[in-house]
Amino acid sequence: MNAPYDGDRGQGTGGAGYPGGPPVPPDPEQVPPAPDPYLQTAYDYDPYRAQDLSAQDPVSEALYDRAAHPPPPPGTYQEPQPLYQQPPAAQYPPDPRIWAQTPPPEPDGPSRHLPYGDNAATTQFVGVDDLVTQASTNREEPDAFAHLFRDQEGPAGPPAPGQPEPAPAPAPAPPKSGGGRASGLLKSSAIMAAGTLVSRLTGFVRSLVITAALGAALLGDSFTIAYTLPTMIYILTVGGGLNSVFVPQLVRSMKDDEDGGEAYANRLLTLVMVALGLIVAVAVFAAPFLIRLMSSTIAGDPAANNVATTFARYCLPTIFFMGVHVVMGQILNARGKFGAMMWTPVLNNIVMIVTFGLFIWVYGTSHESQMGVQTIPPEGVRLLGIGTLLGLVVQALAMIPYLREAGFRFRPRFDWRGHGLGKTVKLAKWTVLFVFANQAGVLVVTQLATSAGKASGQNGAGFLAYSNAQLIWGMPQAIITVSVMAALLPRISRAAHDNDPGAVRDDISQGLRNSAVAIVPVAFAFLALGVPMCTLLYASSGPEAARSMGFILMAFGLGLIPYSVQYVVLRGFYAYEDTRTPFYNTVIVALVNAAASAICYVVLPAQWAVVGMAASYGLAYAVGVGIAWRRLRNRLGGDLDGAHVVRTYARLCLAALPATVVGGAVGFGLLHVLGDGAFSSLVALICGGAMLLGVFFVAAKRMRIEEINGMVGMVRGRLGR
Numbered sequence: 001m002n003a004p005y006d007g008d009r010g011q012g013t014g015g016a017g018y019p020g021g022p023p024v025p026p027d028p029e030q031v032p033p034a035p036d037p038y039l040q041t042a043y044d045y046d047p048y049r050a051q052d053l054s055a056q057d058p059v060s061e062a063l064y065d066r067a068a069h070p071p072p073p074p075g076t077y078q079e080p081q082p083l084y085q086q087p088p089a090a091q092y093p094p095d096p097r098i099w100a101q102t103p104p105p106e107p108d109g110p111s112r113h114l115p116y117g118d119n120a121a122t123t124q125f126v127g128v129d130d131l132v133t134q135a136s137t138n139r140e141e142p143d144a145f146a147h148l149f150r151d152q153e154g155p156a157g158p159p160a161p162g163q164p165e166p167a168p169a170p171a172p173a174p175p176k177s178g179g180g181r182a183s184g185l186l187k188s189s190a191i192m193a194a195g196t197l198v199s200r201l202t203g204f205v206r207s208l209v210i211t212a213a214l215g216a217a218l219l220g221d222s223f224t225i226a227y228t229l230p231t232m233i234y235i236l237t238v239g240g241g242l243n244s245v246f247v248p249q250l251v252r253s254m255k256d257d258e259d260g261g262e263a264y265a266n267r268l269l270t271l272v273m274v275a276l277g278l279i280v281a282v283a284v285f286a287a288p289f290l291i292r293l294m295s296s297t298i299a300g301d302p303a304a305n306n307v308a309t310t311f312a313r314y315c316l317p318t319i320f321f322m323g324v325h326v327v328m329g330q331i332l333n334a335r336g337k338f339g340a341m342m343w344t345p346v347l348n349n350i351v352m353i354v355t356f357g358l359f360i361w362v363y364g365t366s367h368e369s370q371m372g373v374q375t376i377p378p379e380g381v382r383l384l385g386i387g388t389l390l391g392l393v394v395q396a397l398a399m400i401p402y403l404r405e406a407g408f409r410f411r412p413r414f415d416w417r418g419h420g421l422g423k424t425v426k427l428a429k430w431t432v433l434f435v436f437a438n439q440a441g442v443l444v445v446t447q448l449a450t451s452a453g454k455a456s457g458q459n460g461a462g463f464l465a466y467s468n469a470q471l472i473w474g475m476p477q478a479i480i481t482v483s484v485m486a487a488l489l490p491r492i493s494r495a496a497h498d499n500d501p502g503a504v505r506d507d508i509s510q511g512l513r514n515s516a517v518a519i520v521p522v523a524f525a526f527l528a529l530g531v532p533m534c535t536l537l538y539a540s541s542g543p544e545a546a547r548s549m550g551f552i553l554m555a556f557g558l559g560l561i562p563y564s565v566q567y568v569v570l571r572g573f574y575a576y577e578d579t580r581t582p583f584y585n586t587v588i589v590a591l592v593n594a595a596a597s598a599i600c601y602v603v604l605p606a607q608w609a610v611v612g613m614a615a616s617y618g619l620a621y622a623v624g625v626g627i628a629w630r631r632l633r634n635r636l637g638g639d640l641d642g643a644h645v646v647r648t649y650a651r652l653c654l655a656a657l658p659a660t661v662v663g664g665a666v667g668f669g670l671l672h673v674l675g676d677g678a679f680s681s682l683v684a685l686i687c688g689g690a691m692l693l694g695v696f697f698v699a700a701k702r703m704r705i706e707e708i709n710g711m712v713g714m715v716r717g718r719l720g721r
Contacts, residue, residue, distance in 0.1 A: 199342065200478060202349035207471055209356040211464065212540035213384075215366030216549065219373050220464035221450050222304050225294045226311035227388065228467075230283075230318045232442070233290075235435050237279055238272065238323050266413045269327050276320045283319065287312045294443065295450040295463070303373040307381060314385025318392040325392075328399040332406055340402040347398055348391035355387025367542040434583045441590030441620075445613055448601045452609035459541065460548030461607050469552040469614060472533065473560060476522045481515045481564045485571055496575040501636040504572060508632075509641035511568045513648045517707045519564045520649065521696050524656040526557030528664035529688050532671060536681035543676040548607070555611045559618015561649070562625045569628045576635070585628050593620035648707060655699035663692025 214220040283290065291308045292299035299305050329341030359380060363369050371380075403410070446463055453462020488511045495503035526533075531550030538546040566589075573581045596619055600612025633640040667688030674680030700708040 194342075197479070199345045199349065200475065202346050202353070204471060204475070206349045206352050206356075207468055208537060208540075209353050209360070211468060211538055211545075212365045213356045213359045213363075214464075215371070216460040216462065216465045216468070216538070216541050216545035217366075217372065218298070218301070218304050218454055218462070219307065219371065219376060220366075221295070221453055221462045222298055222308040222373060223311050223384070224464045224467055225291065225298060225446065225450070226308050226315050228446075229290055229294060229312055230315050230322065232439055233279065233283055233316075234276075234319045234322045236439055238275060262408065263413065265327075265331050265408065266411050269324070269331075269410060270412045272323045272327050273320070276323045280317050280320050283316045284313050287316065294446055296447065297451040297454050301373070301454070307373045307376060310381050311385055311388075314382075314389050317389055321392040321396040325396040325399060328396070328403060331408055332399070332402055335406045335408070337402055337406050340399055344395045344398045348395040351391035351394055352387060355384060355391070358387075359383055365540045367540060434579070434586055437583065437587045437590050441593045444594040445597050448597050449610050449613060452601055452606050452613075456606035456609075458544060458548065458607055460545030460552075461610055463610075465545065465549045465552055466610050466614065468538065469530075469534070469549050469556055470617075472537070472553055473526060473556040476519060477560065477564055477567065480518045480522075481567055484515045485511050485568060489571055489575070492571060492575040496572075504575065505636050505639060505641055508568060508572050509645055511571070512565060512645050513707050515564055515568065516561075516649055516652055517705075519560060520652040521656050521659070521693070523557050523560040524653075524660040524696075525663070525689065525692055526560065527554050528660040528692055529667045529685055530554035530557060532667050532681045532684040532688065535671070535676050536678055536685055539676075539678040539681065547676065551608075551611050552614045555614035556617065559615070559621060562618060562622040565625045566621050566628060569625065569632055572632045572635070573628075581628070581631055585624050585631075588627055589620045589624040592623045593617055596620065648705065651703050651705050652700070652707075655696055655703055655705065658699060659692045659694075659696035662695050663688040666691045 210223070211220060214223050287309050288299070288305070291305060291312060295308075298308050325341075325344065329344075332340055362383075363371060363377075363380060445466070449463040449466045453465070456462075488507050492504055492507045495501075495507065530553035531547060534550035534553055535543065535546040538549055566585075570582050570585070573579075593616055596616030597613040600616055601609045604612045629640065629642075633642070667684045670684035670687060671680060674683060697708070
């Protein structure tokens with residue numbers, strides 16, 4: 001009548017699992033047939049389920065909140081079952097004859113595969129530290145087509161009678177060192193990032209000490225031009241092609257050649273040393289002409305020209321050591337030693353800081369000594385020149401112990417013919433043109449800034465002030481935008497390689513919006529608090545010079561937004577291995593910058609000309625962004641998520657406007673009341689910055705900007721709240 005209760009089957013007298021009799025053998029006629037292998041295993045293996053969730057991209061998983069997604073209680077998670085199969089019997093089935101059955105024991109280990117461990121009370125986020133610590137795990141790549149091979153094998157089990165027993169499977173090969181290599185690469189990336197950050201910080205301290213020693217007038221401009229000249233010559237002659245062409249060839253030779261690329265590395269290093277030696281000899285001889293090319297204003301002043309030429313002849317030999325340092329560093333990079341190239345520039349900065357510190361100890365600061373191009377003693381010029389040269393020498397020689405540790409021994413080789421060195425020069429065409437376009441714009445600004453600084457007759461209105469303000473302005477870009485794109489760039493490259501423009505669009509949109517959360521308020525902070533920043537940092541150069549640099553920093557401020565957008569958009573072209581479009585874009589930016597700077601030089605008063613040039617820099621990148629955006633949008637099929645990106649930037653700017661007004665009013669009010677000293681500047685900067693950030697955060701929360709909420713969640717997760 002009624003169907004029997006399934007729970008009673010096999011549990012009565014003689015039932016399996018209970019005392020009272022042996023188990024009843026199954027009827028052979030009722031044994032179910034063997035399952036169809038195509039129905040059993042065709043969809044059994046899911047390669048996506050086997051993927052470790054903690055190895056997913058950190059940017060896409062950065063907003064995962066574990067507290068909002070707690071795991072189920074232990075023992076309640078049911079593993080997914082294969083299709084077309086009955087679920088297996090429970091290990092501890094309920095017994096309807098027992099009123100209070102003993103609960104099953106708690107399972108051992110985690111109850112569910114969770115990306116962040118088993119503690120649901122904490123909130124964690126994947127970042128660089130998680131990548132470094134988890135990179136040593138050797139994970140197998142899932143094979144999405146493995147089930148096609150298993151379908152042909154049939155169900156697992158003993159072989160049928162008459163069939164030979166299959167040969168035992170070979171022992172699994174020992175794991176390759178791929179995991180260790182990935183771990184070493186990620187750890188080396190962390191070391192390189194730390195070295196770059198320390199190098200930038202010590203470089204910033206170096207600029208502070210140089211400004212304190214020489215001031216922000218004609219003497220400081222003369223040294224800055226002489227110090228900038230070797231870098232410009234190196235990039236124009238050897239640097240661009242060396243980094244873009246010869247280094248990939250070096251890595252390829254170390255991988256393919258029988259000697260590990262040692263002969264090629266020796267030929268390359270010998271060639272670079274000979275070429276740079278000849279360039280240095282010509283440059284030192286032509287130092288007066290090069291100074292005139294950089295600044296006709298300084299060349300027209302006999303005292304300034306004499307000082308600048310002397311400084312240049314001490315600084316120009318650094319071209320040789322720059323190139324040697326780069327080649328040695330790339331040889332180490334090809335051998336898996338990444339840290340030395342990023343940390344040795346710190347030694348150069350330290351040597352220069354000590355050198356200019358000794359100068360200040362002997363002669364005092366520029367504000368105290370009132371030293372100029374007519375009054376600086378030859379011994380002081382000699383001290384600064386030798387110290388500047390010694391810094392690059394120490395930086396290059398510090399690479400030698402690392403090379404010896406890596407097993408590389410330098411032996412000069414002059415057999416350059418027939419080894420591919422000449423042919424690779426042709427590959428550097430677009431890179432060299434890119435460098436020329438960029439340096440041409442720098443040359444125009446240098447000429448105009450030095451001329452305006454001398455014509456103004458006041459400190460802090462020349463090229464040194466322009467360079468110092470630009471150094472402060474560019475640090476958020478190097479720390480924020482570059483860090484965001486470092487995580488997204490591999491994904492963009494993979495999507496471009498897979499011809500997936502939608503994925504490229506989404507990743508670029510995400511990079512723009514994530515970086516905008518920090519870049520936009522920082523840009524408005526420069527606009528509101530540029531003067532207290534510079535009067536605090538450059539107080540030793542005098543209040544007039546520090547205040548002028550503050551106005552220049554304010555003019556740079558908002559240009560940080562298009563500058564950051566340009567960096568992200570150009571990554572899309574590089575992902576498609578397109579270097580010609582970035583070259584044309586750089587030409588346009590350089591032309592607009594030079595033209596706008598010239599207009600500012602002609603129209604504005606001399607003391608405000610450099611301020612206008614700083615604003616022109618941001619204007620040039622705004623024009624460049626418009627052109628690059630349109631080209632990349634066409635490259636991706638006419639869609640770059642523009643509405644979403646523009647809406648995010650517009651709402652962030654609207655939230656930053658009242659914050660800028662309030663923070664700027666507080667900062668300038670405190671400066672007006674307390675004065676321009678270092679302590680009053682610090683108070684104005686702290687109070688104005690706190691007001692700016694508070695108003696911005698409240699306005700952004702009111703406007704419900706999702707990127708702000710994500711950033712707040714990330715910070716709370718890091719703080720464990």
